[in-house]
Amino acid sequence: MSVDSMIAQMERWLGTGEPNLIQQWYRDRNGSAYAYNFPWCNATITRAAVDAGEYEAVCFGTDYAYTVAHAARFKAAGQWHAMTNGIKASGIRRGDVVFFDWGGSSEIGTIDHVGIVTGVSSDHRYVYTIEGNTARLCARRVRTVHEIAGFGRPKYKAAPKTTTASGSSSTSKRPQVSLAKLIKAFKTDPPKKGTPVSYPLVEVVENALVAERLLAKRYADGHAGTATRSAYTLLQERYGYRGADADGIPGMTSLKRLGKAHGFDVVA
Incomplete structure (x- = not known):
């Protein structure tokens, strides 16, 4: 398991509309408070983390639907990075859990949405993501610094080692x-x-x-x-x-x- 496993699980849900199996799965685990068509962006992150074997790294062993609580947990663990210095200086990268505030702040309490980073443009103008519950779909998006409140950096497992023809190992x-x-x-x-x-x-x-x-x-x-x-x-x-x-x-x-x-x- 690794960051690539997490990305692969997010990709598995691309094109999913609503209501959907992610919502049903989360409801089955967490009860009737999540009935009907509840916001499912963070539930998508939770589901992908479970399926990728990265539940502890991404969610600290807790199901999250509320983005503010999830970001706060990253901060409590010392793994939160507010987007205050721009995309390049922040060091945001593939696999980071990125949180958005449509009001343009970097405050955890005003976070609206969440996704997973799949890459950053070479000129550091754009962050590429996969997000659940974006325009009622799970879809790829291109985001700018003004939309990003900050990001959490999971401590992913190392990629499995493979053995080369010469007998040396590589990750x-x-x-x-x-x-x-x-x-x-x-x-x-x-x-x-x-x-x-x-x-x-x-x-x-x-x-x-x-x-x-x-x-x-x-x-x-x-x-x-x-x-x-x-x-x-x-x-x-x-x-x-x-x-x-x-x-x-x-x-x-x-x-x-x-x-x-x-x-x-x-x-x-």
Whole structure:
């Protein structure tokens, strides 16, 4: 179990409307006070934490529906970070439990909503989340500093160790994107018809481009087509490349920067 397990369980509920099984599950555990269509954003966090095996880390062994109480528990444990210094300085990152105040304060007592952080944009302008009970759905959202009151940082379990071919152990389960294979796909896929997948990990990069709001989700299909290459050009320009250096073909420096922000590593 690990932060990735928590994210995976939140992703499992994407698209869920209301009333829903999360509400029913929480009601079965906590009684009739949670009857009818009660607000379920924090119940979603609780359910995901239980299913991910991270109930102690995320919820301190307590079911939460009330966001203020949950944030206060993080503060009591010394794991609360008020959003007073901006996204970059705060150090908010993937796996943090992020709390929102629509009034724009950083006060725990005025918190309205909660979600889980899946990533942060490379320019630190946006925080990417999954949230239950947002527009009556469980959905991905893009948030700005003005909406964030603060975040709790769970003490997640370490990822399970895996043994490499050489016999050494590793705790990394991050995708390993080959730059050489990616470049080949970017050069050979666009002229082809349909959606050939010449290198499966193209989709990892495409999903990062979607998170950066440079590529439409429907194009994140593993086919490094013209839309994907155009999106990568925009990324290069965002990173300060110009002219021939912003040709839409990934390079080691830009790809590593993208991977650092979105959870994958780069090999030659």
